[in-house]
Amino acid sequence: MTIRKTSLIQGNRACTEGALAAGVRFYAGYPITPSTEIAEIMSEELPKFGGKFVQMEDEIAGMACILGAALTGKKVLTASSGPGISLKQEAIGYAAMAEIPCVIVNVQRLGPSTGGPTSSAQGDIMQARWGTHGDHPIIALCPSSVYECFTLTVTAVNFAEKFRTPVYVLLDEIIGHMRENVELPAYEEIQIIDRKKPTCTPQEYKPYIIDESMIPEMADFGTGYRWHVTGLFHDETGFPTGKTEIIDNQLKRLMNKFSKYEDEILLWEESKIEDAEILLVAYGSTARSALDAIETLRNEGIKVGLFRPITIWPFPEKALKAKLEKVKHIIVPEMNYGQLTLEVERICKDKTLVSGLFKVNSLPITPDEIIAKVKEVL
Amino acid sequence: MRPDLHHLFRMDKLPHIWCPGCGHGIITRAIGEAIADSDIDLEQTVIVSGIGCSSRAPGYMNFDTLHTLHGRALAFATGVKLSNPQLNVFVLTGDGDATAIGGNHFIHAARRNINLNVILFNNNIYGMTGGQYSPLTPTGKMATTSPYGNLENNFDIPVLAIASGASYVARGTAFHDKLLVDCIKEGIKNKGFSLIEAMSMCPTSYGRRNKMGTAADMLNDLKTSAVNINVAKKLTPEKLEGKFLIGTLHHKPYREFTEEYDKLIDRLRKEGD
Numbered sequence: 217m218t219i220r221k222t223s224l225i226q227g228n229r230a231c232t233e234g235a236l237a238a239g240v241r242f243y244a245g246y247p248i249t250p251s252t253e254i255a256e257i258m259s260e261e262l263p264k265f266g267g268k269f270v271q272m273e274d275e276i277a278g279m280a281c282i283l284g285a286a287l288t289g290k291k292v293l294t295a296s297s298g299p300g301i302s303l304k305q306e307a308i309g310y311a312a313m314a315e316i317p318c319v320i321v322n323v324q325r326l327g328p329s330t331g332g333p334t335s336s337a338q339g340d341i342m343q344a345r346w347g348t349h350g351d352h353p354i355i356a357l358c359p360s361s362v363y364e365c366f367t368l369t370v371t372a373v374n375f376a377e378k379f380r381t382p383v384y385v386l387l388d389e390i391i392g393h394m395r396e397n398v399e400l401p402a403y404e405e406i407q408i409i410d411r412k413k414p415t416c417t418p419q420e421y422k423p424y425i426i427d428e429s430m431i432p433e434m435a436d437f438g439t440g441y442r443w444h445v446t447g448l449f450h451d452e453t454g455f456p457t458g459k460t461e462i463i464d465n466q467l468k469r470l471m472n473k474f475s476k477y478e479d480e481i482l483l484w485e486e487s488k489i490e491d492a493e494i495l496l497v498a499y500g501s502t503a504r505s506a507l508d509a510i511e512t513l514r515n516e517g518i519k520v521g522l523f524r525p526i527t528i529w530p531f532p533e534k535a536l537k538a539k540l541e542k543v544k545h546i547i548v549p550e551m552n553y554g555q556l557t558l559e560v561e562r563i564c565k566d567k568t569l570v571s572g573l574f575k576v577n578s579l580p581i582t583p584d585e586i587i588a589k590v591k592e593v594l
Numbered sequence: 595m596r597p598d599l600h601h602l603f604r605m606d607k608l609p610h611i612w613c614p615g616c617g618h619g620i621i622t623r624a625i626g627e628a629i630a631d632s633d634i635d636l637e638q639t640v641i642v643s644g645i646g647c648s649s650r651a652p653g654y655m656n657f658d659t660l661h662t663l664h665g666r667a668l669a670f671a672t673g674v675k676l677s678n679p680q681l682n683v684f685v686l687t688g689d690g691d692a693t694a695i696g697g698n699h700f701i702h703a704a705r706r707n708i709n710l711n712v713i714l715f716n717n718n719i720y721g722m723t724g725g726q727y728s729p730l731t732p733t734g735k736m737a738t739t740s741p742y743g744n745l746e747n748n749f750d751i752p753v754l755a756i757a758s759g760a761s762y763v764a765r766g767t768a769f770h771d772k773l774l775v776d777c778i779k780e781g782i783k784n785k786g787f788s789l790i791e792a793m794s795m796c797p798t799s800y801g802r803r804n805k806m807g808t809a810a811d812m813l814n815d816l817k818t819s820a821v822n823i824n825v826a827k828k829l830t831p832e833k834l835e836g837k838f839l840i841g842t843l844h845h846k847p848y849r850e851f852t853e854e855y856d857k858l859i860d861r862l863r864k865e866g867d
Binding site: 241242244263264266268270272273274276277278280281282283284285286287288289290292306307310437438439440441442443444445446447448455456 | 607637638640642652653656657658659660661662663666669670671672673674675676677678680681698699701702855858859862863866
């Protein structure tokens, strides 16, 4: 790897480095703690890359604005937190429905409501999955280091473009504001994926075709295809329809559009999992405490391992299920009241016991708390 | 429709969904005429709308068309225009879409003086949902959610647009369609935020409930209530009582947002060299 630069930066800045490296050239957003640095840095950097930044009048407009830009062919990103992410839900649903590539960085803060602006939390796990109304596909990636903020933002942009979908990067405040030394690779060494564009004639173009790829090609506005984009249910040509058979087939395609690409989309990391009798399932900053706890517990002879989902949605269900032979108990530490614990329980309850370790008071879950929980279930 | 306009419309999508007597068809045709008479690249033209009766218009128009969310047309359009300033961007919206749920986006898009051509179809009511009062339903008028008469006051859309920073502001009506076409053409020429309020009529959800007669009667009301701004200058305030002005109400070009942004990119590029 050729190193472009080495620097001590926070997770939020690493996201912007990833965005710029992945080819993001448009950002629209609204200031909100603890994600504001992302907007500040993008406002400074984007025009240097020939890109555009605009601070919109509200969070809703920020989300809508990036979708307009994505339709002209730009790679787009916005960032927000807490109440801001709630406000963006309407347009995130539009992006899922109209299949417009975009990345939303959510630097999670303590909620509900205004909650704790500078406090860390992991309370938006289920919001990322089901925050907007109606059944819809979504991808959410969850970094647990500053370097991973960089790499996963690149991955998020690539996924958005390849799969024509909104993609979340779910930081928590600790990861967003933590500083670590990172070595950023040279731009030319970063794998970039561009969206598929039509090569057919405008007359033949079907922006929502149902074919084997499951992901239709997408024409840039202004290139002669003259297509129609709507949040209404639409047929293969993009125009509204009320025909139940077409609605059925299009929604089935939407809900299954990632299934044949799961090998590529589902990311996770395992640590000391082979002989583990106690398995920690942890993500984001909490996974760091989990690793620390594992080291201590292993020194005491307790067989503990970590399964860290990096892709939170869709959840790497088969991968987790395949690791459970020796596992007697799963513990899910998370800074919420069990949002991912319920998912893990659904997947694993036939094979093993599942317990949560919840802490929602603005403080991180410490290694000692995880150690105590492990000893409690032994 | 003029045969030379056919290529601007998706003729296979017509007839439209609007009720008999609705003014929106006239306004949509006027937009087509203004585009046909202007020297703009049709393949570099995007038409954006929100949600409501007016916002169904782009579906019938043969361009890149973007039917967005209720109130959000201007926010989407800002992304389209800023990311590719070469595109001619039109926004078709309604009185509820633009001034109620989209009110914030409306004043801020005008404040940026971003080069968008906004045609606001004002039918004084929420038509699509069956006749609830909007910020443009006149005080005292009946709607399904003002069954005792509307207690609220109205916006004056051109005044709101001017105060917010729009550089071209005009008003036409479904009756004065030639004037409307001229205003839209002027808006296209203006390099900045152009707002054309197009007075429409909704016999189904507004006129019927307020005993305003037939669609033709409502069209006649538009004819008799409107006074051209050039004529109005010679009239006394008493003569103008109960009337509204049509024509170009404001035209003051000044710095446009996307041009300023491109200048910034150029400056940074030169500094970087």
